[in-house]
Structures are given as structure tokens and as C-alpha cells.
Amino acid sequence: MHTKNTIILEIFKDIPFSEDESIHIESKLEKLTIKKGDILLNAGKSVNHQYFVSDGCLRTCYTDNSGKEHTIQFAIKNWWISDYTAFFSTTKAVMSIECIQDAVIYKISREDMDALCVEIPQLETFFRKKMEGAFANFQKRILGGLSQSAKERYASFINTYPNIEQSVKNYHIASYLGVTTETLSRIRKELTKD
Amino acid sequence: MHTKNTIILEIFKDIPFSEDESIHIESKLEKLTIKKGDILLNAGKSVNHQYFVSDGCLRTCYTDNSGKEHTIQFAIKNWWISDYTAFFSTTKAVMSIECIQDAVIYKISREDMDALCVEIPQLETFFRKKMEGAFANFQKRILGGLSQSAKERYASFINTYPNIEQSVKNYHIASYLGVTTETLSRIRKELTKD
DNA sequence: CTAGTTTCTTATCATACATCAATTTTTTTA
DNA sequence: TAAAAAAATTGATGTATGATAAGAAACTAG
Numbered sequence: 207m208h209t210k211n212t213i214i215l216e217i218f219k220d221i222p223f224s225e226d227e228s229i230h231i232e233s234k235l236e237k238l239t240i241k242k243g244d245i246l247l248n249a250g251k252s253v254n255h256q257y258f259v260s261d262g263c264l265r266t267c268y269t270d271n272s273g274k275e276h277t278i279q280f281a282i283k284n285w286w287i288s289d290y291t292a293f294f295s296t297t298k299a300v301m302s303i304e305c306i307q308d309a310v311i312y313k314i315s316r317e318d319m320d321a322l323c324v325e326i327p328q329l330e331t332f333f334r335k336k337m338e339g340a341f342a343n344f345q346k347r348i349l350g351g352l353s354q355s356a357k358e359r360y361a362s363f364i365n366t367y368p369n370i371e372q373s374v375k376n377y378h379i380a381s382y383l384g385v386t387t388e389t390l391s392r393i394r395k396e397l398t399k400d
Numbered sequence: 401m402h403t404k405n406t407i408i409l410e411i412f413k414d415i416p417f418s419e420d421e422s423i424h425i426e427s428k429l430e431k432l433t434i435k436k437g438d439i440l441l442n443a444g445k446s447v448n449h450q451y452f453v454s455d456g457c458l459r460t461c462y463t464d465n466s467g468k469e470h471t472i473q474f475a476i477k478n479w480w481i482s483d484y485t486a487f488f489s490t491t492k493a494v495m496s497i498e499c500i501q502d503a504v505i506y507k508i509s510r511e512d513m514d515a516l517c518v519e520i521p522q523l524e525t526f527f528r529k530k531m532e533g534a535f536a537n538f539q540k541r542i543l544g545g546l547s548q549s550a551k552e553r554y555a556s557f558i559n560t561y562p563n564i565e566q567s568v569k570n571y572h573i574a575s576y577l578g579v580t581t582e583t584l585s586r587i588r589k590e591l592t593k594d
Numbered sequence: 595c596t597a598g599t600t601t602c603t604t605a606t607c608a609t610a611c612a613t614c615a616a617t618t619t620t621t622t623t624a
Numbered sequence: 625t626a627a628a629a630a631a632a633t634t635g636a637t638g639t640a641t642g643a644t645a646a647g648a649a650a651c652t653a654g
Binding site for chain 1: 529531534540
């Protein structure tokens with residue numbers, strides 16, 4: 207009873223759910239404790255869940271034809287993560303979800319989420335606004351990719367996500383920025399000079 | 401009365417609104433007829449509307465520090481367009497919206513949209529799903545930027561959006577793909593060889 | 595139909611970043 | 625703490641794409 211409210215509060219912050227609603231939502235959330243290196247989802251599989259990160263760090267990762275890995279998203283405390291393209295469309299995953307730092311997460315299925323959104327309009331609003339924020343971030347990232355050099359993108363990344371920088375390896379950041387680890391290493395050397 | 405149902409049908413397809421709902425929604429839509437070259441929105445301004453394209457072609461365009469233009473989104477018939485980062489957050493626009501081909505569009509304000517979403521849950525679901533689709537497309541684009549060559553991105557673009565290719569200039573496409581017009585020209589030459 | 599503007603193409607040269615190959619540093623584990 | 629593994633760095637060289645400049649082709653408007 208007490209823990210119910212705790213996790214609902216952590217995830218949904220200041221949304222004023224009724225007691226019944228909170229209990230109902232919580233019954234659809236499953237808590238998972240995972241370790242660094244664990245794979246939550248493999249490319250090619252169906253994506254039926256999204257995950258709320260309570261602690262730790264995960265990433266979604268795309269492996270291209272030539273075997274190179276690309277990081278689409280990092281998720282730390284309070285972020286949600288999934289292969290949303292697949293999650294929303296019921297196509298198969300093109301990405302995998304990998305745990306980068308031991309994590310505590312909560313998963314919810316697409317079915318449960320859709321049903322809850324119909325029952326509790328505030329929840330639909332929550333997920334819509336979350337999606338809007340994520341969309342805006344993706345737009346900024348595309349803009350950065352189109353208009354900035356690798357050095358500028360790195361500077362922007364560590365400025366925007368200082369907490370993520372501390373939780374991931376440089377080669378993760380490189381794969382997020384779209385450069386090789388060698389190039390990132392040279393960029394970092396450059397920046398310490400300034 | 402007849403026209404009301406026509407435009408609601410065009411925009412919202414098979415959503416079964418009541419007659420009252422249709423009329424109410426339609427009262428919040430404003431029809432605009434615009435010409436090639438018209439600017440719907442300038443960077444730096446507040447973004448209070450999004451636009452449904454009934455006919456014609458528009459783009460959102462970001463001008464970077466060095467004066468280069470980058471195309472974030474094209475919108476043809478049945479697409480929505482805006483600077484969504486600003487639209488959703490009430491920050492100022494970083495992009496402008498430009499009419500590329502004479503167009504007929506319908507605009508709706510953020511306020512009206514939010515209010516309608518509260519009154520008509522189906523509408524909130526509609527906008528949420530629209531956002532999910534747009535999010536997925538952005539994700540694919542980021543993935544392409546990270547993993548594909550300019551040539552691959554161009555091939556993928558004309559394959560995915562054959563209708564857009566016909567409505568826009570090559571330099572628009574170049575600015576969407578993140579290459580110079582010269583590079584795009586060489587790519588096109590290459591591809592006709594194959 | 596002609597002149598003017600816009601768009602596209604071609605060529606040369608420059609550069610940011612990739613690739614390949616070691617080597618060093620850091621982290622993990624026994 | 626030593627050995628092994630993982631991650632980061634550095635150097636030499638290659639390549640895709642950018643920058644600049646000029647000209648050709650395709651629209652547009654008088």
C-alpha cells in the first residue's frame with residue numbers, strides 16, 4: 207500500500223490519481239532488477255513493453271549491416287526506454303535494449319498502457335506529453351546532426367546530459383554521436399586544451 | 401454542414417465523432433490558402449498553431465549560425481506540420497515554416513487542441529498516435545544519419561517519399577539529407593548509371 | 595520568343611572524419 | 625596484487641563529402 211504510492215509518485219510525479227487508480231496502475235507495472243550487460247530486448251523480437259528506469263543506465267542500440275553499433279537513446283533515472291518504433295507499430299524490433307549500469311526498472315505492456323489510457327485520461331495526457339518531449343529531443347538531435355561538427359555535437363552532448371556522461375563509456379558516446387572512438391578521443395584531447 | 405463533415409473526415413478519417421463533436425472540432429479549424437514562397441512562421445516567434453496540409457507542400461527549415469538552411473520536415477497532403485519543439489513547450493520557434501508549393505491548409509491552436517483533447521478522448525488518442533508515428537520516423541532518420549552514406553540516405557528518401565520528391569527541389573532534398581547540392585548532384589549521376 | 599532568374603551540374607582542391615595498426619591506460623577478476 | 629581484459633589514445637594514411645568557381649540547363653515573366 208505504501209510502496210504502491212511510492213512508485214506511482216516516482217513515475218507520475220504530481221498527477222493526482224485517486225487511490226483506486228494508483229492501485230490499478232501499479233498492478234500493471236512489473237519491477238525488474240537487472241545487471242550490467244543484460245539484454246532486455248533483442249533486435250528481431252516483438253516489442254510489447256516499455257520500461258521506466260528507477261535507477262541505473264540502459265541504452266537502445268542498433269547494429270547496422272556492416273556490424274557497427276549505433277546508440278539511439280540512453281536512459282537514466284526517471285527516463286523511459288524502448289524500441290518505440292516497434293513498440294508503437296507492432297513491427298519487430300530493429301534495436302536491442304542493453305543494460306549499461308546495474309538497474310532497477312518497471313515495465314508496462316503496450317496492451318495495459320492502451321487500456322489504462324482509455325480508463326484514465328490523465329494517463330493518456332501524461333504519455334502524450336512524454337512523447338512530445340521525446341519528439342522535441344529527437345528533433346534537436348537531427349538538427350545537430352545536420353548542422354554541427356562532431357566536436358560541437360560532443361560539447362552539446364556533455365552540456366545537455368552531464369549525468370549520462372558519467373554513467374557510460376566513451377565508446378557509447380561515440381556511437382551516439384555518430385563518430386568512431388578514435389575521433390572522439392581526439393576531440394576530447396582538443397577540448398581539454400581550450 | 402456538409403463541408404464540416406468533409407474536412408473532419410479528411411483530417412480524422414475513420415474516427416466516429418458525434419455530429420456535435422464534429423461541429424465543435426471544425427469550429428476550431430481555420431482554413432488558409434497560401435502561395436509558394438509564403439512564410440507561415442518565422443524563427444524566433446511564438447508557435448501557437450499546427451497545420452494540417454489538405455493540398456500543396458510545405459517544409460520546416462532551420463537556419464544555422466553560418467547561414468546554412470536545413471530541412472527538418474516536409475509536409476504534403478494529409479500531413480501535419482509545425483515547429484513541434486516550440487509548439488509543445490511554448491519556447492520560441494527555432495525554425496521557420498515555408499510554403500514550397502501553393503497549398504490549402506487548416507490551422508488549429510495549441511490551446512484549442514488541448515481543450516478538445518480533454519473534451520474528446522478519441523481526439524487525444526488521435527494526436528498521441530500521430531505523435532508516435534512522427535517519433536518513429538524521426539528515429540529512423542537519426543538511425544539513417546548514423547549508419548548510412550549520403551548515397552544510401554538519398555536512395556532511402558526517394559524510396560520512402562516518392563510523392564515528396566516530385567514536389568520539392570533537389571536543393572530542398574539536399575538540405576534534408578544533410579549534404580550540399582553539389583554532392584546530391586553527383587549522387588544522382590551515380591545512381592542513374594546503375 | 596527572348597532575357598533573366600533559378601536550379602542543376604561539373605571540375606578542382608581542401609578537410610573532417612574513417613580506417614588500420616600499435617601502444618598505453620584503466621578496469622576487472624582471480 | 626598480478627594478470628587479463630576492456631577501454632582509450634596516438635600516429636599514419638585513405639576517403640567521402642565540403643568549398644569554391646564556373647558554366648549549362650531549366651524555368652519564369654515580360
